[in-house]
Amino acid sequence: MTQDGRTVGHVAADLGVSVRTLHHWDELGVVRPSERTAGGYRTYLPADVARARRVLLLRDLGVPLADVPALLAADARVRRSELVRRREATLARIARLQEVVDAVDTLLAADERGILLSAEDTTAVFGPGWDPAWSGAARERWGDSAQWAEYAERSAGRDAQAWRAVVDATREVLADMARARTDGVGPTDARAVALAERHREAMGEFFHVTPSMHVLMARMYVAEPGWSVTFEEVQEGLTAWLRDAVEAAARARGLDPDAATWG
Known part of the structure; x- marks a missing residue:
């Protein structure tokens, strides 16, 4: 960990994902660490970690990973509209799952x-x-x-x-x-x-x-x-x-x- 940046291992542990997942996001350009240590290791700044948290939310909402960068770069109106749509779909899914739980x-x-x-x-x-x-x-x-x-x-x-x-x-x-x-x-x-x-x-x-x-x-x-x-x-x-x-x-x-x- 640098003064401002965090290593991939620390960020992965904090987010509850694997290091491999972060490397995959880096390769796809979804979330890239912005800083390097003196030894050449790439580290995540607070803004990178915040972006990773947004990616996690969108992934949990069912947004395909390939669509995440464009959605994060979209204007606020588009992002809000997509979040509202995904929220409604999630609530419907929760209702269906509750029916399954009741049946069980x-x-x-x-x-x-x-x-x-x-x-x-x-x-x-x-x-x-x-x-x-x-x-x-x-x-x-x-x-x-x-x-x-x-x-x-x-x-x-x-x-x-x-x-x-x-x-x-x-x-x-x-x-x-x-x-x-x-x-x-x-x-x-x-x-x-x-x-x-x-x-x-x-x-x-x-x-x-x-x-x-x-x-x-x-x-x-x-x-x-x-x-x-x-x-x-x-x-x-x-x-x-x-x-x-x-x-x-x-x-x-x-x-x-x-x-x-x-x-």
Whole structure:
């Protein structure tokens, strides 16, 4: 550092850029050090540093580096007009980025909580028997899966009305299954197979469900009491009937249920 000038290293550290960047600006004529030391090293005067700070601002505003010298040399009216335009564009970009941040926050909340409804809306949509702990248990069990990630993404975009449509579709197909059983429809009949496909479509509103995955889900419904109670409350024996209908639907697609995999 000279009495008035500053070395490239000191200026780079002060501005938060690399020495290579300052050398590049020097080569392009964007910012050139005005003084030399006795040893021949070029140094930056205060006016050079001030110009470098203006370059940093313009660069942050998105002005191409090649356009900076001309803009700095332009009259005040041109510079002010460009700054106003760039400021408005920056504010618009900030607004868009804030929307992205808000979307990420919602997605993180959905990943943590599952359903993003108030307690009142949750009860209205899912019924008074809904237990908030179920979401936590599901996340603990499947939170690292691709299906949970997809479920969280969909949940993040659903309000009470959207969730009601999902729940209603599920309840309707279960009610239709119960009516089919009452009518004497067997789980391998065409009507049962069609209902099993409807059930898979309804489950697909939570995450993508392949026929193979559907087989494993239906078997889980039978094997785990916590799941079977949902179907048995609709009609006793419905859980096993659904499983058999799902397996019949898989066979109709050429899939061996015993070879079903999650995916």
